[in-house]
Amino acid sequence: xxxxxxxxxxxxxxxxxxxxxxxxxxxxxxxxxxxxxxxxxxxxxxxxxxxxxxxxxxxxxxxxxxxxxxxxxxxxxxxxxxxxxxxxxxxxxxxxxxxxxxxxxxxxxxxxxxxxxxxxxxxxxxxxxxxxxxxxxxxxxxxxxxxxxxxxxxxxxxxxxxxxxxxxxxxxxx
Amino acid sequence: xxxxxxxxxxxxxxxxxxxxxxxxxxxxxxxxxxxxxxxxxxxxxxxxxxxxxxxxxxxxxxxxxxxxxxxxxxxxxxxxxxxxxxxxxxxxxxxxxxxxxxxxxxxxxxxxxxxxxxxxxxxxxxxxxxxxxxxxxxxxxxxxxxxxxxxxxxxxxxxxxxxxxxxxxxxxxxxxxxxxxxxxxxxxxxxxxxxxxxxxxxxxxxxxx
Numbered sequence: 570x571x572x573x574x575x576x577x578x579x580x581x582x583x584x585x586x587x588x589x590x591x592x593x594x595x596x597x598x599x600x601x602x603x604x605x606x607x608x609x610x611x612x613x614x615x616x617x618x619x620x621x622x623x624x625x626x627x628x629x630x631x632x633x634x635x636x637x638x639x640x641x642x643x644x645x646x647x648x649x650x651x652x653x654x655x656x657x658x659x660x661x662x663x664x665x666x667x668x669x670x671x672x673x674x675x676x677x678x679x680x681x682x683x684x685x686x687x688x689x690x691x692x693x694x695x696x697x698x699x700x701x702x703x704x705x706x707x708x709x710x711x712x713x714x715x716x717x718x719x720x721x722x723x724x725x726x727x728x729x730x731x732x733x734x735x736x737x738x739x740x741x742x743x
Numbered sequence: 744x745x746x747x748x749x750x751x752x753x754x755x756x757x758x759x760x761x762x763x764x765x766x767x768x769x770x771x772x773x774x775x776x777x778x779x780x781x782x783x784x785x786x787x788x789x790x791x792x793x794x795x796x797x798x799x800x801x802x803x804x805x806x807x808x809x810x811x812x813x814x815x816x817x818x819x820x821x822x823x824x825x826x827x828x829x830x831x832x833x834x835x836x837x838x839x840x841x842x843x844x845x846x847x848x849x850x851x852x853x854x855x856x857x858x859x860x861x862x863x864x865x866x867x868x869x870x871x872x873x874x875x876x877x878x879x880x881x882x883x884x885x886x887x888x889x890x891x892x893x894x895x896x897x898x899x900x901x902x903x904x905x906x907x908x909x910x911x912x913x914x915x916x917x918x919x920x921x922x923x924x925x926x927x928x929x930x931x932x933x934x935x936x937x938x939x940x941x942x943x944x945x946x947x948x949x950x951x952x
Contacts, residue, residue, distance in 0.1 A: 601916060601933035608930060609947070619947060629937035633807075634800060 572656070572734035582655040590651030593678070597643050598630050642719035649726035650678050656733035664736075676725050767913035768929040771921055772904075774822055779845060779853045782812045782820035787925040788948045790819065793826035793909035796841075796857075797834040798917040799866035804935040806861065808920075811941055819945055823857060825905040826919060831868040835902060840875045840889075842898035847884045855882040924948035 577583045599606060609615050609623055631640050711717055774780075774789055790808060794801045812821045825841075827834035837860060844856035859878045864870040879889035892898075909919050913931060922930040922944050928951070930944050 602931070602936070604913070604931050605933070605944075615947060619943065623940060623943055626937055626940035626943060629940070630934060633803060633937050634934035636799065 572737040573652070575737065576656055576659045582659055585658060586651035586655040588651070589654045590647045593650045594644065594647035595628065597647065598628050599624065601634065602627055638716055639719060642716070642723050645723050646678070646719065646726060649723065649730060653726055653730050653733065656730065656737065660733060660736060678722065678726065767911065768921055768931055770908070770911040771929065772908045774923070779823040779850060780820050781809065781823070781854050783817040784820060786818055786820035788819045788945055789822050789923045790920055790945070791822040791824060791923060792918055792920040793824045793905065793914055795827045795831055795834045795917050796837040796860050796864060797827070797831035797866055797868045797870065800935045801918045802861050802864065802866055804918045805857070807935065807938055807941070811938065811945065815945065818949060823853070824909065825902045826909040826914060826917060827902065827906060828917070833868050833870060833872060836872060836893070837870065837875065838902040839896065839898040840878070840893055842901060843889055843892035844879065844882065844884060846892060847888055848882065852882055852884060922948050924951055926951045
């Protein structure tokens with residue numbers, strides 16, 4: 570907590586965390602419909618207002634297209650990703666960033682994203698990575714049917730944040 | 744000179760690839776009278792939706808789409824197709840049950856059966872298979888004929904065809920929908936999206952854009 574207070578008393582880092590969290594959240598809600606957004610944005614006959622309003626409305630899918638569990642870890646991943654990036658940037662500017670915490674943070678964001686989508690009904694990114702048939706089959710044998718990725722993502726991001734905070738708190742020695 | 748030649752070849756390759764590209768949405772099986780259509784079969788806009796009756800998001804989407812279709816007074820129709828994923832083994836038999844309802848009672852019975860199955864399923868592959876004949880009775884079908892139909896498995900291949908078509912068109916999760924406009928324009932829609940977003944998409948399709 571001390572490390573977080575130290576970093577976030579600077580508005581710049583607070584702003585960075587907010588922006589990164591917002592970007593991760595927006596991408597998580599848009600991810601299943603990137604193809605649709607591309608169709609709408611690239612169609613010259615669609616009015617500008619529609620091109621702006623549709624993506625905003627799709628953000629509401631956090632309440633319609635997510636179960637309570639998947640919505641919770643999606644929001645948590647977005648928040649942790651923002652905090653994580655801010656701490657990492659702070660460390661890079663003030664000292665050196667350890668490879669371990671950066672790797673854990675990146676792995677957390679990637680693994681968490683694999684879980685995006687309905688816990689029981691398919692993970693958009695997972696299908697893209699391993700193929701639809703294999704992805705659907707894989708989700709079928711997982712006990713939490715895909716939520717594992719989101720939960721592991723939260724754990725990895727939490728661990729990475731812990732490592733970064735610990736590194737910030739550790740006094741410099743010569 | 745060599746760079747120019749290589750560049751021209753690359754451009755030619757890109758053009759050939761682009762010309763031969765087929766959008767996954769164009770692989771959608773054509774809408775036919777054999778489809779299960781809710782609303783006006785001649786509606787300008789058709790929402791083709793691939794459902795898994797044991798998916799909680801499909802349950803949410805089913806009732807929302809039903810209301811959306813009703814709200815457009817004949818301009819929009821919903822086409823029901825099957826997408827029972829292996830994670831929900833019971834959903835495949837439920838899809839066959841829907842087809843049996845259609846065989847025994849026509850399109851009307853199909854939709855009554857769909858309404859009821861989505862009403863009572865707890866989702867997540869938890870519907871007791873013993874409920875299937877009970878739903879048949881509830882919607883006024885001959886229980887004996889229904890049970891015989893379901894046991895025969897004669898709609899298994901049809902359900903599999905729908906499932907494969909969902910994947911071929913780009914379906915990566917549930918529910919998977921394709922909004923088809925009057926000029927044939929297809930908009931992909933993945934998941935259960937807010938009603939306002941669905942209506943906006945329908946309005947775009949109605950404009951023929």
